[in-house]
Amino acid sequence: xxxxxxxxxxxxxxxxxxxxxxxxxxxxxxxxxxxxxxxxxxxxxxxxxxxxxxxxxxxxxxxxxxxxxxxxxxxxxxxxxxxxxxxxxxxxxxxxxxxxxxxxxxxxxxxxxxxxxxxxxxxxxxxxxxxxxxxxxxxxxxxxxxxxxx
Amino acid sequence: xxxxxxxxxxxxxxxxxxxxxxxxxxxxxxxxxxxxxxxxxxxxxxxxxxxxxxxxxxxxxxxxxxxxxxxxxxxxxxxxxxxxxxxxxxxxxxxxxxxxxxxxxxxxxxxxxxxxxxxxxxxxxxxxxxxxxxxxxxxxxxxxxxxxxx
Numbered sequence: 424x425x426x427x428x429x430x431x432x433x434x435x436x437x438x439x440x441x442x443x444x445x446x447x448x449x450x451x452x453x454x455x456x457x458x459x460x461x462x463x464x465x466x467x468x469x470x471x472x473x474x475x476x477x478x479x480x481x482x483x484x485x486x487x488x489x490x491x492x493x494x495x496x497x498x499x500x501x502x503x504x505x506x507x508x509x510x511x512x513x514x515x516x517x518x519x520x521x522x523x524x525x526x527x528x529x530x531x532x533x534x535x536x537x538x539x540x541x542x543x544x545x546x547x548x549x550x551x552x553x554x555x556x557x558x559x560x561x562x563x564x565x566x567x568x569x570x571x572x573x
Numbered sequence: 574x575x576x577x578x579x580x581x582x583x584x585x586x587x588x589x590x591x592x593x594x595x596x597x598x599x600x601x602x603x604x605x606x607x608x609x610x611x612x613x614x615x616x617x618x619x620x621x622x623x624x625x626x627x628x629x630x631x632x633x634x635x636x637x638x639x640x641x642x643x644x645x646x647x648x649x650x651x652x653x654x655x656x657x658x659x660x661x662x663x664x665x666x667x668x669x670x671x672x673x674x675x676x677x678x679x680x681x682x683x684x685x686x687x688x689x690x691x692x693x694x695x696x697x698x699x700x701x702x703x704x705x706x707x708x709x710x711x712x713x714x715x716x717x718x719x720x721x722x723x
Contacts (some may be wrong), residue, residue, distance in 0.1 A: 476666075477636040479625075486627040490620065493723050511661020511682070516626075516721035531655065532661070571666035573643050 424498070425450045429522045429544050432456055433551075435465055436524060439480065440502045440554055443467035449562075450554045451503050453480035455488045455518075458496025464488030470569055479569075480527055481509035485516075494518045502551045504531040514539055517571055524551030528559060529570065574648070579672045579694050582650045583701075585615055586674060589630065590652045590704055593617035594631065599712075599719055600704045601653050603630035605638045605668075608646025614638030619721055622658055627720075631659035635666075644668045652701045654681040656720055664689055674701030678709060 432454060439452025454465040466483025478486075481501050491497075494516045499505075502524035505513065510532025513521055516545050520542040523533055527547070537543040559566045567573070582604060589602025604615040616633025619625050626634075631651050641647075641693045644666045649655075652674035655663065660682025663671055670692040673683055677697070687693040717723070 474640055475636055476638075476640050477632045482627045482632075486625055488626075490624055490626050490718065492718060494721060497721065507659070507661040507665035509661070511657040511659070511664075512627075512659075515657040517723070560678075568640065568642060571644060573645065573667070 424520060424522075424542065424544060425509050426544070426546075428460075429500075429546060432498065432522060433502070433524050433548060435462065435545060436480070436500045436502045436522075437548075437550060437554075439465050439467040439484075440551070443472075443480075444554065444558070446472050448472045448529075449565065451480040452556050453484040453499060453501040455484045456498045456500065458519075463491070463497065468569065471565070473500075473532070476569075479506065479509050481505055481512060485512060498522060500524075502548075503555060504529055504545075505536075506531045510536055513541060520544070522546065524548045525555070527552050528555040574670060574672075574692065574694060576694070576696075578610075578629075579696060580698075581636065582648065582672060583652070583674050583696060583698060585612065585614040586630070586650045586652045586672075587632075587698075587700060587704075589615055589617040590701070593619075593622075593630075596622050598622045599715065601630040601651070603649060603651040605634045606648045606650065608669075613647065616702050618719065621715070626719075629656065629659050631655055631662060632651065635650070635662060648672060650674075652698075653705060654679055654683050654695075655686075656681045660686055661670070663691060670694070674698045675705070677702050678705040 464487030614637030
């Protein structure tokens with residue numbers, strides 16, 4: 424896909440990540456875009472805010488998009504490489520593309536998705552890296568909890 | 574694990590599946606048990622009830638269990654083989670075991686989980702099979718929507 428469009432869409436996910444941080448949460452945001460470029464849903468990690476370990480950024484955006492008959496042509500944009508849980512979501516529902524803000528602070532399942540036919544764009548965005556690096560430095564235990572790392 | 578215990582725990586997941594069916598929903602239920610056998614959370618698919626595509630039975634049980642520091646020794650019990658989304662959940666959070674009611678009407682990611690060190694017990698329970706078979710016969714479109722199958 425067009426890198427400029429990918430960066431524009433990433434801005435939505437980044438807004439979500441910053442909103443999560445401002446609420447005292449884990450700063451990861453995501454957005455689901457339709458095949459025609461419509462924003463279907465957006466959201467951010469809500470582990471801290473709702474005490475809900477099941478709401479990662481990607482699942483929040485997916486939920487916000489409501490029921491869809493097909494995910495063909497849709498793009499999941501996320502500030503951070505998707506964990507196995509969120510990668511599984513993308514694969515199961517046939518989401519066509521994943522735009523990853525960064526995969527330096529955490530390397531999830533995006534290679535596995537690419538192997539299974541998902542178009543994956545990794546942007547290496549410095550602001551995404553900085554958000555996560557700062558957060559992990561300040562809250563390592565909370566971050567480990569969010570990815571099930573003991 | 575002990576098959577008798579697995580069947581006792583499956584009864585909780587089956588209760589959830591039946592509750593979902595009674596609400597007009599997709600009859601899949603799950604329960605998360607702690608390493609000491611305590612029930613941590615239980616739930617069922619809520620696509621229809623809440624218009625929420627992100628709440629599969631396993632994610633509902635996981636959410637109901639709240640924040641946990643570790644999933645070591647826990648068991649996810651589900652009436653149906655977990656899809657990629659729910660299999661990813663199990664792998665990411667290090668859930669140690671999965672008890673699958675049946676894998677005949679749908680074969681998800683449980684083999685992949687076994688390859689990655691998760692203990693998998695498939696019970697082939699006739700009531701679980703019947704619940705899903707009847708449901709898929711009556712609501713094929715809804716079922717396909719739930720697994721992202723066009």
